[in-house]
Amino acid sequence: MQTRTTPRAAATAGSPPPVRAEGLTKRYGHHLAVDSLSFEVPAGRVVGLLGPNGAGKTTAMKVLVGLVRPSSGRAAVFGAGVGSPGFGQALHRIGTLIEAPALYERLSARRNLELQARALGIAANAARFAELLELVDLSDRSGDRAGSYSLGMKQRLGIAIALVGRPELVILDEPANGLDPAGIVEIRELLRRLPSMGTSVLVSSHQLAEVQQACDSLVVLSQGRLIASGTTEDIIGGYQASAYTVRVAPSEVASTVAALAGVGLEPAAPQSRPDTQPGEVTVDLPDDWSGRDLNQALVGAGIYAIELTHDTVTLEQAFLAMTGATDTTGAPHVAR
Amino acid sequence: MLHAELYKIRTHRTPWVSAAILVVGVLAPSAVVAFSRPGDAAAYSENFLEAFGVLSILTAVAFGGWLLGAEYRQDTAKRMLASEPRRLRALGAKATAGVCWLAAMLAGAALIGWVAARAVGSAHGAAVPWDGRALLASGLTAAVAAALTFGLSAVTRSDTVAIVGSLALIIILDPLLSMVPRLGKYTLGNGVDTIGAHIDGDAAWIGQLSIGAGTAVAVTALWLAVALGVGAALFVRRDA
Numbered sequence: 001m002q003t004r005t006t007p008r009a010a011a012t013a014g015s016p017p018p019v020r021a022e023g024l025t026k027r028y029g030h031h032l033a034v035d036s037l038s039f040e041v042p043a044g045r046v047v048g049l050l051g052p053n054g055a056g057k058t059t060a061m062k063v064l065v066g067l068v069r070p071s072s073g074r075a076a077v078f079g080a081g082v083g084s085p086g087f088g089q090a091l092h093r094i095g096t097l098i099e100a101p102a103l104y105e106r107l108s109a110r111r112n113l114e115l116q117a118r119a120l121g122i123a124a125n126a127a128r129f130a131e132l133l134e135l136v137d138l139s140d141r142s143g144d145r146a147g148s149y150s151l152g153m154k155q156r157l158g159i160a161i162a163l164v165g166r167p168e169l170v171i172l173d174e175p176a177n178g179l180d181p182a183g184i185v186e187i188r189e190l191l192r193r194l195p196s197m198g199t200s201v202l203v204s205s206h207q208l209a210e211v212q213q214a215c216d217s218l219v220v221l222s223q224g225r226l227i228a229s230g231t232t233e234d235i236i237g238g239y240q241a242s243a244y245t246v247r248v249a250p251s252e253v254a255s256t257v258a259a260l261a262g263v264g265l266e267p268a269a270p271q272s273r274p275d276t277q278p279g280e281v282t283v284d285l286p287d288d289w290s291g292r293d294l295n296q297a298l299v300g301a302g303i304y305a306i307e308l309t310h311d312t313v314t315l316e317q318a319f320l321a322m323t324g325a326t327d328t329t330g331a332p333h334v335a336r
Numbered sequence: 337m338l339h340a341e342l343y344k345i346r347t348h349r350t351p352w353v354s355a356a357i358l359v360v361g362v363l364a365p366s367a368v369v370a371f372s373r374p375g376d377a378a379a380y381s382e383n384f385l386e387a388f389g390v391l392s393i394l395t396a397v398a399f400g401g402w403l404l405g406a407e408y409r410q411d412t413a414k415r416m417l418a419s420e421p422r423r424l425r426a427l428g429a430k431a432t433a434g435v436c437w438l439a440a441m442l443a444g445a446a447l448i449g450w451v452a453a454r455a456v457g458s459a460h461g462a463a464v465p466w467d468g469r470a471l472l473a474s475g476l477t478a479a480v481a482a483a484l485t486f487g488l489s490a491v492t493r494s495d496t497v498a499i500v501g502s503l504a505l506i507i508i509l510d511p512l513l514s515m516v517p518r519l520g521k522y523t524l525g526n527g528v529d530t531i532g533a534h535i536d537g538d539a540a541w542i543g544q545l546s547i548g549a550g551t552a553v554a555v556t557a558l559w560l561a562v563a564l565g566v567g568a569a570l571f572v573r574r575d576a
Contacts, residue, residue, distance in 0.1 A: 066421040067576040088421050102415035118340035119419040
């Protein structure tokens with residue numbers, strides 16, 4: 001996987017990473033929201049925080065910006081521990097969008113940006129606001145009350161607010177919520193562009209395909225615990241599929257199954273795979289078999305496949321397998 | 337942070353609506369008196385002071401509750417705290433901005449109301465006097481009501497609950513507490529009224545008071561310290 005290391009990231013080599021969490025734990029009464037979580041966001045990288053609802057993603061992000069106190073463990077941004085004397089200064093290097101965008105709904109987009117600039121103690125800069133509104137495609141509605149915006153527009157304004165102070169790190173919690181497909185693509189492109197502007201990114205999302213395309217590395221949580229971390233390839237690699245789908249004429253399915261059984265393979269029964277189409281037979285290959293071997297076996301039995309497909313594992317499938325859920329087809333057809 | 341808080345007040349509707357209600361409310365009595373008793377100077381003054389006394393408390397309660405409570409209602413408290421993690425400082429900036437606005441609103445309304453009363457009165461041959469001490473006493477009462485509601489909004493994290501709670505405390509609980517034998521004189525209402533009486537300098541009123549000026553200041557300060565102290569402690573300690 002390509003990683004993006006920016007000039008600013010190179011310059012900050014040796015500096016504390018934008019985010020470092022060590023043994024971070026947050027307990028609400030008996031409920032353990034975050035359990036001994038450790039991870040890092042290196043400078044100039046886009047890190048995705050993944051997990052099902054209630055996995056602790058938002059809580060972890062809230063701890064990082066001081067909205068929630070950790071029960072134990074340590075979190076630091078740019079080397080400043082959360083709640084330490086230098087934390088306030090460090091926070092000014094961060095832009096945040098946590099949960100829903102926090103907008104003053106009676107104010108316009110432009111005034112929301114101006115208010116954020118004042119809160120950060122920086123000069124209100126009309127050109128900067130115009131640039132940000134252009135970036136999130138809200139220029140045409142910049143004078144309208146934020147309360148009149150659609151959910152997607154509010155989300156985009158929330159992202160613009162996070163970027164007001166030219167942050168070195170942005171923490172975005174589900175930034176694609178409420179966005180239409182075009183909006184999601186825009187956010188993905190923005191996330192990919194941010195490192196080149198000197199901004200590291202920590203983003204949580206349920207849009208796994210988007211995360212897969214936008215992030216350099218992933219941190220996967222389940223029930224508050226870290227269950228995997230690394231690049232997308234690292235994580236998917238652990239769940240690499242050995243399954244192949246053979247497509248033949250529907251009338252040849254029975255003979256194909258018999259042929260595969262004849263060489264010691266056990267095709268999955270079509271009814272066990274709800275996503276199987278007519279004429280498709282799925283088979284898991286042993287480690288010492290390749291797709292070529294499978295094709296040879298079929299040809300040897302007089303069966304000429306219309307199509308032979310190696311089932312690839314998507315991040316979504318790996319994620320579902322890791323978190324113990326089933327995918328939308330009802331088939332957890334990935335194996336470690 | 338203070339600039340941001342002042343900007344919020346300037347750009348939101350509630351502070352302006354509160355101020356407009358107060359101004360209209362203190363102008364109205366002069367118009368009424370001009371029709372009912374046009375030459376009665378005392379009527380202009382009394383009605384103006386009465387309207388200012390009541391409406392300044394109501395608008396101060398609304399503003400005091402809105403100042404912090406609205407941040408929770410519109411879920412912007414976390415944005416505020418993500419910009420300034422020193423929460424006491426954030427709260428202090430908000431309170432300071434609120435005091436500035438409240439002082440301007442009360443002083444402005446008092447001045448506008450009196451100028452209007454004087455102008456209307458003089459048009460009818462009545463010389464309406466300036467009663468700065470009475471206005472100051474009313475302003476102080478309004479400021480205490482605003483502070484109480486501000487503290488309650490930090491406790492309840494809601495402007496609506498804080499405003500209703502504050503009005504319930506002022507209108508219902510305080511009179512009930514005042515009936516408690518021996519302790520009844522140490523209510524917030526009695527403390528503020530006593531201070532007001534001394535500021536006003538009305539000898540007849542002072543003669544009826546159940547506590548001295550020093551005690552009244554201590555009682556008022558204690559009530560406010562509890563409301564603001566608990567509010568500030570919760571604001572600082574609670575997760576956002």
